[in-house]
Amino acid sequence: MDWPSLFQSIANGILIAGLYASVTLGLTLVLGVMGIVNFAHGELVMLGAYNTFWLFTMLGIDPLVSIAITAPLLFLVGIFVYRFTIRPILKDPPLNQLLLTLGLSIFLQNLAMILWKTDSRSVVTSWSGMSLHLGMVHVGATRLITFAISVVLTAALIVFLHKMRLGKAMRAVSENNTGSWLVGIDVQKTYMLAFGVACALAGISGSLVSTIMYTYPMVGFKLSLKAFCILILGGLGNISGALLGSLILGLTESFVGTYVPEGSGWAEGISFFLIIVVLIIKPTGLAGTRRE
Amino acid sequence: MRKDESPKMALLQVDRLTKHFGGLTAAHDVSFHVDSREIVSLIGPNGAGKTTIFNLISGVYRPNSGDIRLGGESIAGLRPYDICRKGVGRTFQIMQPFPKMTVLENVVTSALFGRTPKVSMKTAEGEAAELCRLVGLGDKLKAYPKSLTVPDQKRTEIARALAVRPKLLLLDEVMSGLTPTETDEAIRLVLKLREAGSTILLIEHVMKVVMGISDRVIVLHHGEKISEGPPSRVVDDPKVIEAYLGKLVNEEGGTAC
Amino acid sequence: MGSSIRWKTTLPLGILSAFLLLFPKIVGSYFLHLAVSAILAMILASSWDILARTGQVSVGQAGLFGIGAYASALLYRKFSMPPVLGMLAGALIATAVSIFLGYLTLRLRGIYFSITTIAFAEALTVIWLMTPDITGGAMGVSTPPLFGGDREKAYYLILAALAAAVAVVRLIEKSRLNFAFTAIRENEEVANVLGINSTKYKVLAFMISAFFTGFAGGFYSHYNTYIIPYEVFNLGISIACLVIPIFGGLYTIAGPIIGTVLIKTIEEYLRVTFSYGHQIAYGLILVLVVLFMPEGLLGLWRGKILPLFRPHGTR
Numbered sequence: 019m020d021w022p023s024l025f026q027s028i029a030n031g032i033l034i035a036g037l038y039a040s041v042t043l044g045l046t047l048v049l050g051v052m053g054i055v056n057f058a059h060g061e062l063v064m065l066g067a068y069n070t071f072w073l074f075t076m077l078g079i080d081p082l083v084s085i086a087i088t089a090p091l092l093f094l095v096g097i098f099v100y101r102f103t104i105r106p107i108l109k110d111p112p113l114n115q116l117l118l119t120l121g122l123s124i125f126l127q128n129l130a131m132i133l134w135k136t137d138s139r140s141v142v143t144s145w146s147g148m149s150l151h152l153g154m155v156h157v158g159a160t161r162l163i164t165f166a167i168s169v170v171l172t173a174a175l176i177v178f179l180h181k182m183r184l185g186k187a188m189r190a191v192s193e194n195n196t197g198s199w200l201v202g203i204d205v206q207k208t209y210m211l212a213f214g215v216a217c218a219l220a221g222i223s224g225s226l227v228s229t230i231m232y233t234y235p236m237v238g239f240k241l242s243l244k245a246f247c248i249l250i251l252g253g254l255g256n257i258s259g260a261l262l263g264s265l266i267l268g269l270t271e272s273f274v275g276t277y278v279p280e281g282s283g284w285a286e287g288i289s290f291f292l293i294i295v296v297l298i299i300k301p302t303g304l305a306g307t308r309r310e
Numbered sequence: 311m312r313k314d315e316s317p318k319m320a321l322l323q324v325d326r327l328t329k330h331f332g333g334l335t336a337a338h339d340v341s342f343h344v345d346s347r348e349i350v351s352l353i354g355p356n357g358a359g360k361t362t363i364f365n366l367i368s369g370v371y372r373p374n375s376g377d378i379r380l381g382g383e384s385i386a387g388l389r390p391y392d393i394c395r396k397g398v399g400r401t402f403q404i405m406q407p408f409p410k411m412t413v414l415e416n417v418v419t420s421a422l423f424g425r426t427p428k429v430s431m432k433t434a435e436g437e438a439a440e441l442c443r444l445v446g447l448g449d450k451l452k453a454y455p456k457s458l459t460v461p462d463q464k465r466t467e468i469a470r471a472l473a474v475r476p477k478l479l480l481l482d483e484v485m486s487g488l489t490p491t492e493t494d495e496a497i498r499l500v501l502k503l504r505e506a507g508s509t510i511l512l513i514e515h516v517m518k519v520v521m522g523i524s525d526r527v528i529v530l531h532h533g534e535k536i537s538e539g540p541p542s543r544v545v546d547d548p549k550v551i552e553a554y555l556g557k558l559v560n561e562e563g564g565t566a567c
Numbered sequence: 568m569g570s571s572i573r574w575k576t577t578l579p580l581g582i583l584s585a586f587l588l589l590f591p592k593i594v595g596s597y598f599l600h601l602a603v604s605a606i607l608a609m610i611l612a613s614s615w616d617i618l619a620r621t622g623q624v625s626v627g628q629a630g631l632f633g634i635g636a637y638a639s640a641l642l643y644r645k646f647s648m649p650p651v652l653g654m655l656a657g658a659l660i661a662t663a664v665s666i667f668l669g670y671l672t673l674r675l676r677g678i679y680f681s682i683t684t685i686a687f688a689e690a691l692t693v694i695w696l697m698t699p700d701i702t703g704g705a706m707g708v709s710t711p712p713l714f715g716g717d718r719e720k721a722y723y724l725i726l727a728a729l730a731a732a733v734a735v736v737r738l739i740e741k742s743r744l745n746f747a748f749t750a751i752r753e754n755e756e757v758a759n760v761l762g763i764n765s766t767k768y769k770v771l772a773f774m775i776s777a778f779f780t781g782f783a784g785g786f787y788s789h790y791n792t793y794i795i796p797y798e799v800f801n802l803g804i805s806i807a808c809l810v811i812p813i814f815g816g817l818y819t820i821a822g823p824i825i826g827t828v829l830i831k832t833i834e835e836y837l838r839v840t841f842s843y844g845h846q847i848a849y850g851l852i853l854v855l856v857v858l859f860m861p862e863g864l865l866g867l868w869r870g871k872i873l874p875l876f877r878p879h880g881t882r
Binding site: 055103106107110112113114116117118120121122123124125126127128129130131132135136235239243246247250280283284286287289290291293294297298301302 | 626671676677679681682683685687689692693694806809813845847849850851852856857858861
């Protein structure tokens with residue numbers, strides 16, 4: 019039994035799961051609070067990644083520091099997008115919502131291609147190449163830091179939702195629309211802010227993504243599909259489900275990458291295979307309906 | 311395939327029908343029968359399981375245990391479209407006419423698919439138009455459901471159910487929300503249908519209808535049958551009174567069912 | 568419900584047909600190529616629409632397109648199957664796959680169905696890349712030019728395919744299938760209770776849709792002489808399949824056709840201007856249609872413009 023390989027695999031899986039979780043957080047928030055599956059979420063991550071890349075390339079700003087700029091910027095983008103495209107379709111049938119956010123996704127993908135071409139960009143900092151040794155396991159600095167930030171982000175979101183007024187309002191609205199309105203919560207404003215926060219989260223995860231993967235127009239699409247896979251695995255609109263799903267996906271990809279011949283190529287397809295397999299077995303996803 | 315019915319065999323025989331959803335028991339050990347050309351009302355407080363029974367009979371749900379026989383033949387667990395073609399037509403409590411189809415098209419749909427053997431499009435259209443006229447929608451054939459009044463939407467659903475030439479007609483709360491005049495018209499229609507040979511099982515809350523046209527009444531409460539018999543007897547049954555009144559006592563100022 | 572071509576439109580149709588048949592004689596190579604590309608899109612859009620009529624909104628038609636393309640190309644390369652036969656084989660293979668996919672996705676509602684179809688097309692890309700010995704992998708597969716490069720012949724072939732697709736849709740619209748599809752789309756549970764075997768019809772719609780999509784793929788592989796997974800399983804194809812009918816008018820014959828003409832014109836203009844990202848039009852149009860014009864162009868025509876000419880309506 020090749021223990022070092024196994025532990026390395028597990029470590030890699032957990033680390034990447036952190037990144038995936040941070041990508042999925044915003045998607046989960048929007049789904050949980052307003053019941054909409056935002057197909058364009060990945061593109062917001064992509065925008066965050068590009069923003070980080072340009073800040074780094076043009077102004078030399080460290081990607082982690084640029085989060086302070088990316089987050090508010092994407093928050094505003096989210097508010098804008100919400101006001102003009104999401105709010106009008108809040109009450110529409112889910113199909114319309116799917117089509118609208120899909121259209122948004124295609125629009126943003128192609129906009130990125132027009133503005134920034136299709137070249138793959140990378141963010142390589144002074145600390146990018148470093149790695150630590152933890153026992154038998156090598157851990158890249160970027161992955162470790164990304165994981166740590168994802169953990170912090172998730173914890174912050176949970177605290178926000180449970181302890182802060184706006185967050186509690188979001189939870190109230192997700193469970194009972196009319197009831198919340200009756201107790202004086204401005205439902206519309208809560209939705210708008212939730213969407214903004216979700217986009218900010220997407221932006222932050224984009225900053226993280228830019229340090230680990232190449233940044234290119236379609237990176238958001240790839241991550242979207244992983245996020246959907248996670249939702250389907252872990253339960254919709256539910257943070258703990260998102261974490262569980264992220265772990266399952268991350269570890270599966272990692273194990274396939276290590277133990278299957280030519281695994282790194284096949285690992286790319288894990289999220290697709292999981293989506294198909296899980297939905298066939300359980301058409302509403304592993305954990306079923308949404309809960310918050 | 312079917313033997314001659316002896317006059318004693320019920321058209322619909324429901325035996326110990328049970329249905330759970332997770333921890334909730336929607337129907338428990340329900341047994342009853344409906345004879346050919348009877349009009350039987352299924353009543354009970356909200357949540358008693360009446361629509362569940364309809365869903366079980368029409369095949370929308372599969373029973374966890376128990377049997378359902380139509381004309382002696384077991385239909386429990388069959389697919390809804392097979393059950394339909396064996397002669398069961400139904401309407402829905404929340405009206406669901408196909409919104410993008412005209413009234414006529416709604417009825418043609420079931421005429422085309424709900425019958426065995428299948429009929430041609432021409433025949434289906436002719437029969438559908440006839441049925442629409444029968445229920446009083448003759449001048450609204452080309453109208454869309456959303457432009458119809460509530461009674462007319464119900465008529466559309468009834469015509470659609472009739473188009474499958476059902477031996478057993480399941481009517482789910484077709485009388486609710488009607489004015490007294492409209493209710494009388496609806497009653498006349500149901501009686502006309504029975505005269506034409508249909509057997510009818512109604513879910514109803516409107517007591518005037520239940521008392522007025524039912525040959526028998528079956529009362530459900532919490533998924534179980536608690537009483538059965540002619541309307542006059544059921545209404546005096548203390549168990550039934552308690553089922554309905556028990557609700558009254560616990561609510562503030564509720565009105566009688 | 569559905570489109571009905573009144574006899575008054577037969578004359579214009581006749582003129583249109585004559586135009587279409589004489590088209591290659593009138594225009595040069597560039598426009599002929601555009602026309603072929605547009606007709607291909609019309610077939611894809613019409614096929615998507617057939618499936619959508621049963622309420623199955625596929626965002627993965629590229630999967631079937633790619634299967635048709637590869638089937639045709641590989642059958643040529645490995646067994647020297649003549650191209651046109653290969654296209655039909657591609658159509659049949661895509662149809663077979665769709666039966667499988669159709670049954671697999673039967674219980675999936677709404678967006679779950681759509682997400683699965685996206686995953687399907689993406690999964691195929693991965694499988695293709697990882698099996699280069701069978702599929703040619705990332706290097707792709709090449710074939711000699713269709714009909715020796717005779718674009719006119721290619722045009723007539725694809726035009727015939729479009730005519731076949733349109734004829735099939737017309738047949739569906741005039742038959743009881745129309746009622747079944749519409750009923751399933753509007754309320755599958757009620758449809759079943761009224762005697763419609765929704766499984767049978769949903770899978771049937773998938774098969775018909777897959778046949779023409781697969782054929783289009785097969786045609787594309789020979790016409791283009793070279794295919795790679797990223798191209799034929801590409802999301803962009805799936806998007807085009809759905810944006811065009813939504814824009815032009817769902818569940819109609821004319822909608823996908825008119826939608827293609829307009830969108831392709833815009834797209835071509837953009838393609839010449841920016842070499843990448845010309846599909847931005849699809850995204851923008853999709854968003855605008857959902858927000859402002861959910862009935863599509865034909866709906867707009869019927870709802871707002873036609874009444875101007877016929878105030879008492881014929882609906």
